[in-house]
Amino acid sequence: xxxxxxxxxxxxxxxxxxxxxxxxxxxxxxxxxxxxxxxxxxxxxxxxxxxxxxxxxxxxxxxxxxxxxxxxxxxxxxxxxxxxxxxxxxxxxxxxxxxxxxxxxxxxxxxxxxxxxxxxxxxxxxxxxxxxxxxxxxxxxxxxxxxxxx
Numbered sequence: 001x002x003x004x005x006x007x008x009x010x011x012x013x014x015x016x017x018x019x020x021x022x023x024x025x026x027x028x029x030x031x032x033x034x035x036x037x038x039x040x041x042x043x044x045x046x047x048x049x050x051x052x053x054x055x056x057x058x059x060x061x062x063x064x065x066x067x068x069x070x071x072x073x074x075x076x077x078x079x080x081x082x083x084x085x086x087x088x089x090x091x092x093x094x095x096x097x098x099x100x101x102x103x104x105x106x107x108x109x110x111x112x113x114x115x116x117x118x119x120x121x122x123x124x125x126x127x128x129x130x131x132x133x134x135x136x137x138x139x140x141x142x143x144x145x146x147x148x149x150x
Contacts, residue, residue, distance in 0.1 A: 001042070001068060003076045004033040016044035019062035032077050034068050043068040045077050055088040057081050061104065074108065074140040088132045096124040109138040 004012070012031035017024040026048045034043035043063035050057045059081070081087045092110055094101045102112065110128040119125025135141055 001034055001036055001070070001073060003073060004035055004041075005031070005080075008033055012041065012044040013046050015041055016046050016060060016062035019044070019064065020060065024060075030080065032080060034063075034073060036065075047081055050085065050087075052085070055086065056091060057085060057087050057089075058091050058093065060092065061101070069104075069107070071140040078135055078141075082132050082135060090130045092128045092130075093119070094126045094128060095120045096126050102126060102128070109134055109140070 009029075009031045012033035013026055013029050015033070016031060017026070026046055028050070029046050029048040031044055031046045033041050033045075036042050042065045043061070046060045046062075048058050048060070078090075081090055090110075092105055093116075094105065096102075096115065105112075105128050108130065110130045111134070112126055112128050114127040116125040116127060
């Protein structure tokens with residue numbers, strides 16, 4: 001598996017919105033895709049609502065497979081906000097009923113911080129955050145793999 005970005009950003013953002021299944025208007029955004037060995041898009045990560053003054057950005061994830069996240073891919077994805085944009089925080093908003101997404105965020109190192117009642121219409125919104133300092137200590141940040149493996 002490998003990451004795609006740059007000219008793929010807007011197609012990945014549209015694909016991610018389609019996978020999430022809601023009418024999403026990202027506004028200005030950057031997206032990073034994950035493709036498999038047949039160059040099929042299997043996951044998309046969309047960074048939006050960048051607030052440089054507050055060093056914060058929002059992130060949304062979509063995937064059609066559960067086995068896409070590896071330490072190398074996580075480092076590649078999170079190097080964009082933390083190393084390029086120099087944010088100190090990433091925020092993710094997740095429907096409370098989407099337990100799988102919330103578990104995924106915990107694997108990535110996110111901490112659930114709050115509940116917005118009715119934030120997603122008929123579902124509550126869970127606010128999760130990942131601080132740069134937490135990411136730098138996360139097992140995926142420091143884990144190395146053999147060259148060529150992902």
